[in-house]
Amino acid sequence: MTRNDFIKTAALAGAAGLAMPKFSFGAAKGSDRIKIAIVGCGGRGTDALRNMISADKNIEIVAAADLYSERIAACAESVKKFAKGAGLNPDEIWKVSPDTSFTGLDAIDKALQTDADVVALVTPPVFRTSHIEKALNANKHVFAEKPICIDCVQLRKIYDELIPLADKKGLNVLCGTQMRYQTAIREAVDRVRDGQIGDITSVVCLRYEPTYLTGWYEVPDSLEPEDVRYQLLRWLAFTWTSGDQFVEQYIHNLDLALWAIGKLPVEVVGSGGRQTDIPYPKFGDRQSNTHAHFEFDGGISLTAACRQENGTSPFSPLKVYGTKGVLDMTFGRQTITGEKPWKSEMPKKQALVCEHEALFGALRSGGHLNTMKQCADSCFVAIAGREASYAGKRVKTAWFREKSRLSLLPENLSLDAKKPVAPIPNPTNYKLV
Structure with missing residues (x-):
């Protein structure tokens, strides 16, 4: 390409x-x-x-x-x-x-x-x-x-x-x-396109955080976890409101990995779970760790994982391995090691600006x-990874794009309604639809 x-x-x-x-x-x-x-x-x-x-x-x-x-x-x-x-x-x-x-x-x-x-x-x-x-x-x-x-x-x-x-x-x-608007990262991807690390063989993309995010707003004592108002206040903790961390937070990291690779995966297998001391249903129904392994045409593999668990060590590397070098795309300064080493300048302006x-x-x-196309591609891969993790299955990614009937937005949603909290997903209780 x-x-x-x-x-x-x-x-x-x-x-x-x-x-x-x-x-x-x-x-x-x-x-x-x-x-x-x-x-x-x-x-x-x-x-x-x-x-x-x-x-x-x-x-x-x-x-x-x-x-x-x-x-x-x-x-x-x-x-x-x-x-x-x-x-x-x-x-x-x-x-x-x-x-x-x-x-x-x-x-x-x-x-x-x-x-x-x-x-x-x-x-x-x-x-x-x-x-x-x-x-x-x-x-x-x-x-x-x-x-x-x-x-x-x-x-x-x-x-x-x-x-x-x-x-x-x-x-x-x-x-x-x-x-995608940070100058150092744009230059790094340009260098990958120009062959500076050779042919890509694999990518490792992790986002390990030391806190399980539940949201920043106090929930009134009058509300219960089954209340729609409760779930919208604590939207980060529920899959139906947030998409889980693999889709909501980790998409930033996954988006960069896919940008470097330059194409979409054809197969995914996943696994995940939840730290046992995170109260349920008080703090939602989503996983606290999600892992997915993606395969691409041409033999490239992507190891993708995110974790939000209390008391753990933060660690978020993003490394692109090639036949002639390795690109470290971790947020901040970009570096290439190997036959043609390179180090970017530190970004001078916030990508958010x-x-x-x-x-x-x-x-x-x-x-x-x-x-939208670029972002939808990353959402597509994130959704596939989450679903494979919930079900513990190996799946062709095209199935999610073409056949899955999964819909999370309730019809006729009312703020004063009740919505039963889903069980924490695992391969024994979660089925792909």
């Missing part, structure tokens, strides 16, 4: 929709203020707005949506403080009014009716695919935090419907796999950016 084959630009947009936003594929305004609607005002959503301000001072937040009004208030306070520290007028950045502040599960529908140019989607991942669909149908450009899908039904929706829809309408979609520079640059120049 040549470098040009691997690094592809987004497909050119087709005919645009009739009711396009001001910043459209063919009519960008270089000096106009870009209007943002934020959907999901928790910690990551608030951080995303700060990253956007760092990337482009000429933006304004005009609408905010969340399940809870206090989250919106906390987000406003944080963003205004950040804007002031950046030498900006906070009231010129945060322009959300009571009329453009929305709460509840349907808050996104109201936010999309505002005059926002871009909608930032930063809710629990189970909603991401449906929210992207709504945003595109409302003719909004999109920032979608990773992952953009967490089950196979959502995966096919992204591949078969939403990627072509964004291209047809000329809408920009940036997905939050931000490490660089990704938004790419989005706003496309908007202002009239370009077209759609990274």
